[in-house]
Amino acid sequence: MAFLELSNIQKSFGSVQVVKNFNMAIEKGEFISFLGPSGCGKTTVLRMIAGFETVSSGSITIAGQDQTHLKPNQRNIGMVFQAYALFPNMTVGQNVAFGLKVAKKPKDEIESTVKEMLGLIHLGHLSDRFPYQLSGGQQQRVALARALAIRPRVLLLDEPLSALDAKIRVSLREEIRSIQRKLGITTVFVTHDQEEALSISDRIVVMNEGRADQIGSPFEVYNFPATRFVASFVGTLNMLAGTVADAGAGRILVDGQSLVTGRDRAKLQNGAACTLALRPEAVRLGAAGPGENLLSGTIEEVSFLGAILRVRVRLGENAVSLDLFNDPAKAPPERGAPATVAFSTQDVLVLAER
Amino acid sequence: MSGKRIAAWIAVAVGVVYFIVPLISTFEFSLRMRRGEYSFDAYESVFSDVRFHTTFGYSAMMALLTIVFGMLLVVPTAYWVRLRLPQFRPVVEFITLMPLVIPAIVIVFGYLRIYNSSSIIPFTASTRATDILLMCSYMMLSLPYMYRAVDTAMRTIDVRTLTEAAESLGAGWRTILFRCIFPNVMSGVLSGAFITFAIVMGEFTMAALLDRPAFGPYLQLIGANRAYEPSALAIIAFLITWISMGLLQLVSRIGRARPSAA
Numbered sequence: 179m180a181f182l183e184l185s186n187i188q189k190s191f192g193s194v195q196v197v198k199n200f201n202m203a204i205e206k207g208e209f210i211s212f213l214g215p216s217g218c219g220k221t222t223v224l225r226m227i228a229g230f231e232t233v234s235s236g237s238i239t240i241a242g243q244d245q246t247h248l249k250p251n252q253r254n255i256g257m258v259f260q261a262y263a264l265f266p267n268m269t270v271g272q273n274v275a276f277g278l279k280v281a282k283k284p285k286d287e288i289e290s291t292v293k294e295m296l297g298l299i300h301l302g303h304l305s306d307r308f309p310y311q312l313s314g315g316q317q318q319r320v321a322l323a324r325a326l327a328i329r330p331r332v333l334l335l336d337e338p339l340s341a342l343d344a345k346i347r348v349s350l351r352e353e354i355r356s357i358q359r360k361l362g363i364t365t366v367f368v369t370h371d372q373e374e375a376l377s378i379s380d381r382i383v384v385m386n387e388g389r390a391d392q393i394g395s396p397f398e399v400y401n402f403p404a405t406r407f408v409a410s411f412v413g414t415l416n417m418l419a420g421t422v423a424d425a426g427a428g429r430i431l432v433d434g435q436s437l438v439t440g441r442d443r444a445k446l447q448n449g450a451a452c453t454l455a456l457r458p459e460a461v462r463l464g465a466a467g468p469g470e471n472l473l474s475g476t477i478e479e480v481s482f483l484g485a486i487l488r489v490r491v492r493l494g495e496n497a498v499s500l501d502l503f504n505d506p507a508k509a510p511p512e513r514g515a516p517a518t519v520a521f522s523t524q525d526v527l528v529l530a531e532r
Numbered sequence: 533m534s535g536k537r538i539a540a541w542i543a544v545a546v547g548v549v550y551f552i553v554p555l556i557s558t559f560e561f562s563l564r565m566r567r568g569e570y571s572f573d574a575y576e577s578v579f580s581d582v583r584f585h586t587t588f589g590y591s592a593m594m595a596l597l598t599i600v601f602g603m604l605l606v607v608p609t610a611y612w613v614r615l616r617l618p619q620f621r622p623v624v625e626f627i628t629l630m631p632l633v634i635p636a637i638v639i640v641f642g643y644l645r646i647y648n649s650s651s652i653i654p655f656t657a658s659t660r661a662t663d664i665l666l667m668c669s670y671m672m673l674s675l676p677y678m679y680r681a682v683d684t685a686m687r688t689i690d691v692r693t694l695t696e697a698a699e700s701l702g703a704g705w706r707t708i709l710f711r712c713i714f715p716n717v718m719s720g721v722l723s724g725a726f727i728t729f730a731i732v733m734g735e736f737t738m739a740a741l742l743d744r745p746a747f748g749p750y751l752q753l754i755g756a757n758r759a760y761e762p763s764a765l766a767i768i769a770f771l772i773t774w775i776s777m778g779l780l781q782l783v784s785r786i787g788r789a790r791p792s793a794a
Contacts, residue, residue, distance in 0.1 A: 263697035267715035277701035
């Protein structure tokens with residue numbers, strides 16, 4: 179039995195069903211991210227685990243114990259909020275000690291735990307400051323320390339980095355992951371930022387319209403997306419509309435040009451329309467190697483993104499984007515110039531309709 | 533200086549004259565008790581009056597109780613409306629405005645009909661119970677100000693998220709209310725408290741008709757029977773109000789200087 183199990187979870191607000199038949203088994207010590215666009219239900223699922231939303235149907239168990247109808251203050255779950263939610267009338271030390279005082283722990287235990295937690299987040303020197311005297315990043319670290327101080331069975335983080343600037347987000351997410359690994363706490367992290375989810379998760383749940391479209395490791399979700407939505411939401415994707423010429427051989431016509439897919443051939447039907455997906459990093463300009471696909475087109479756009487040049491090649495109705503490393507010794511490709519794009523047959527994904 | 537500015541300053545000057553001149557006259561009259569010279573004899577007479585001390589002390593105690601029990605009623609109500617029952621907000625706001633609309637004399641006559649000594653809840657049958665009734669009427673009178681002050685203070689904090697954070701840390705509603713919410717709306721509570729104090733100290737109708745030894749009826753009694761002491765008492769009453777308003781301003785300023793996290 180998994181440590182945290184969500185079974186057939188459904189949630190409706192009035193006539194609107196926001197979570198549809200959600201199932202998830204999370205092992206002890208795992209770091210799971212719920213990834214999806216706004217309104218997909220990820221925060222609602224998190225809040226149901228915390229007990230802040232009731233479950234319309236289904237069950238939530240932690241370590242085999244049914245939590246479904248328990249109040250939030252009975253679940254021993256730590257939570258970190260997007261808006262930090264530090265108590266403005268308490269110092270950093272008092273904030274971290276709050277849960278321990280509520281649990282009526284002995285004074286020396288409270289002191290030592292507070293010291294330990296503040297040491298974990300490297301803010302021991304700010305114990306006497308009030309929240310309004312801290313930066314956003316510092317406040318969020320204090321919120322994390324406060325949630326961890328009560329030694330929760332599960333740690334929940336609801337878009338904790340959204341309110342922070344880009345640089346702090348990167349450093350803080352690594353810090354969160356490092357602390358989580360150190361303490362071995364089962365963690366559920368909600369985010370709409372795919373880079374966050376991909377970089378720190380053991381597994382990702384990609385949610386769309388109240389459903390889990392795919393559950394898998396970052397590698398699986400990125401390289402083998404199960405649905406069109408997952409393919410388009412996670413990472414950048416080229417989508418090509420084609421017609422199946424030979425399902426058995428995996429041959430597909432795209433803008434009158436023939437290419438072959440080495441995977442997902444079972445999804446193909448002769449003469450049927452299909453959608454193919456191709457990651458920009460799988461495509462290169464120039465000649466094809468042995469067994470590779472080659473498509474001809476015209477360079478439509480070249481975008482300079484610093485370390486990367488993003489080039490879009492127009493094939494006809496379809497276009498393919500690819501990334502080149504910036505090379506100061508080489509002039510970027512010119513708009514309007516003819517170009518050929520090459521890619522492996524194994525990199526062509528055939529997408530399911532959803 | 534433009535014409536608009538001159539007109540504005542004239543309006544201010546007229547307003548100041550309208551309010552200040554009577555005050556100055558009252559103060560000047562209160563100093564005239566000793567013939568031929570200014571003195572504080574009227575003030576000495578007031579401060580040496582045992583009834584002044586008794587009624588002032590009684591009203592101050594009632595004000596304190598009104599503030600404490602008012603806080604215990606208003607803060608949880610404002611919190612609950614904000615957190616769980618936002619749809620009842622217009623209803624609660626309407627109720628808190630009623631004391632501004634219904635005259636005090638109508639309210640106290642209603643009290644006397646419902647709580648008189650022959651009813652099933654005879655509050656007026658004993659002194660202590662009448663004190664409780666008077667305290668409740670003061671709470672009701674201060675409701676518009678206390679509720680608004682507390683509600684405004686609650687807007688500066690994210691009540692919902694703070695509550696959820698406290699719940700996730702194992703806190704029950706009592707801990708949340710007294711350790712997380714109350715301290716963060718203290719500026720609003722204190723603002724309401726100072727206004728309540730000023731209202732209670734000067735209130736006449738309810739205390740007089742419930743026959744309690746409050747400061748308001750004492751002011752009226754002295755006013756009806758003495759010459760110079762009423763002026764001195766009027767100045768003292770104004771001072772109490774101004775000190776309350778000043779403390780209110782101070783508390784608001786301190787509250788603004790230390791921003792609450794949302």
